[in-house]
Amino acid sequence: MTSRWRLPQHDYWSTPFAESLLRHLDLRPGATVLDVAGGHGIPAFYVAEQVGPGGQVLSLDVSAGQVARARAIQGSHLPWLRFECIDMRALPADLPGYDRITGNLSVMFFRPNRFDVIQGLADHLNPGGQMVLTFPSLGTFDSLWRRVDQEMATWGLLAERRRLDAYIAERPSAEEGREWLNRAGLHRIEAAEYPLEVATGPGQALLHHPLLRGGFLDDVFECFDDQRVAERVMTQVSEDLDGVLPLIAQRCVLTGWKPVSGT
Ligand SMILES: C[S@@+](CC[C@H](N)C(=O)[O-])C[C@H]1O[C@@H](n2cnc3c(N)ncnc32)[C@H](O)[C@@H]1O
Numbered sequence: 001m002t003s004r005w006r007l008p009q010h011d012y013w014s015t016p017f018a019e020s021l022l023r024h025l026d027l028r029p030g031a032t033v034l035d036v037a038g039g040h041g042i043p044a045f046y047v048a049e050q051v052g053p054g055g056q057v058l059s060l061d062v063s064a065g066q067v068a069r070a071r072a073i074q075g076s077h078l079p080w081l082r083f084e085c086i087d088m089r090a091l092p093a094d095l096p097g098y099d100r101i102t103g104n105l106s107v108m109f110f111r112p113n114r115f116d117v118i119q120g121l122a123d124h125l126n127p128g129g130q131m132v133l134t135f136p137s138l139g140t141f142d143s144l145w146r147r148v149d150q151e152m153a154t155w156g157l158l159a160e161r162r163r164l165d166a167y168i169a170e171r172p173s174a175e176e177g178r179e180w181l182n183r184a185g186l187h188r189i190e191a192a193e194y195p196l197e198v199a200t201g202p203g204q205a206l207l208h209h210p211l212l213r214g215g216f217l218d219d220v221f222e223c224f225d226d227q228r229v230a231e232r233v234m235t236q237v238s239e240d241l242d243g244v245l246p247l248i249a250q251r252c253v254l255t256g257w258k259p260v261s262g263t
Pocket residue numbers: 014015018036037038039040041042043060061062063066086087088089103104105106109
């Protein structure tokens with residue numbers, strides 16, 4: 001089938017994660033799909049085109065701005081695809097069951113109790129249905145965190161090192177994800193990881209890297225008591241590219257199936 005709604009080729013974060021999600025997603029015409037943390041439609045547009053007019057896709061996001069952006073991109077296309085502003089941690093009780101549940105770059109937003117969110121999603125999966133979620137798993141950008149920790153140690157920043165440690169440990173591992181799907185009663189579970197190398201230059205190129213600045217480096221800056229010290233430590237780190245590269249993210253795909261009763 002030719003695709004009009006391909007994944008955006010110039011998105012160097014969502015698209016590679018969505019590609020790994022689609023590697024595991026069993027998509028077929030006529031399926032109903034719930035897409036959580038849908039953003040502005042990766043991979044909802046692609047999925048909607050694949051399921052066709054006999055299917056239904058509901059893509060949820062908690063941000064009204066993201067939903068508005070997705071609807072603007074959609075216009076009058078793919079009328080069996082809907083974007084709604086809903087918190088995936090508190091799904092409406094009247095939401096029906098779906099054949100597939102997808103969530104690209106979603107699991108990190110399942111806080112504070114990630115298992116409860118997975119269980120809530122599994123409750124909305126039809127028997128025989130599949131869930132596929134992606135997130136950057138434990139190990140993502142470890143070379144950078146090690147170098148930051150080393151620099152913090154040089155500066156004698158004990159409290160900052162403890163906070164950095166806690167920040168790193170908070171990232172879920174693939175194994176933890178597998179365990180959640182298992183506890184939620186899914187079977188044929190896979191927790192696969194695909195490395196993604198992120199290119200960067202030294203100095204400002206690293207400190208203002210579009211993938212790193214939001215969500216990763218901002219969190220590290222929050223580990224510091226004094227932002228002037230943070231700037232100096234991080235500038236030092238950013239100038240030592242050899243100590244940081246290769247910069248690898250782990251694309252984790254969690255997938256499992258809801259048993260058909262009796263199987
Ligand atoms: C990293 S983006 C991923 C968006 C899209 N799936 C993609 O691959 O480009 C994560 C999205 O999750 C949304 N989000 C965060 N917390 C959420 C929640 N509790 N319920 C629904 N969406 C949420 C954010 O607004 C954001 O659009």
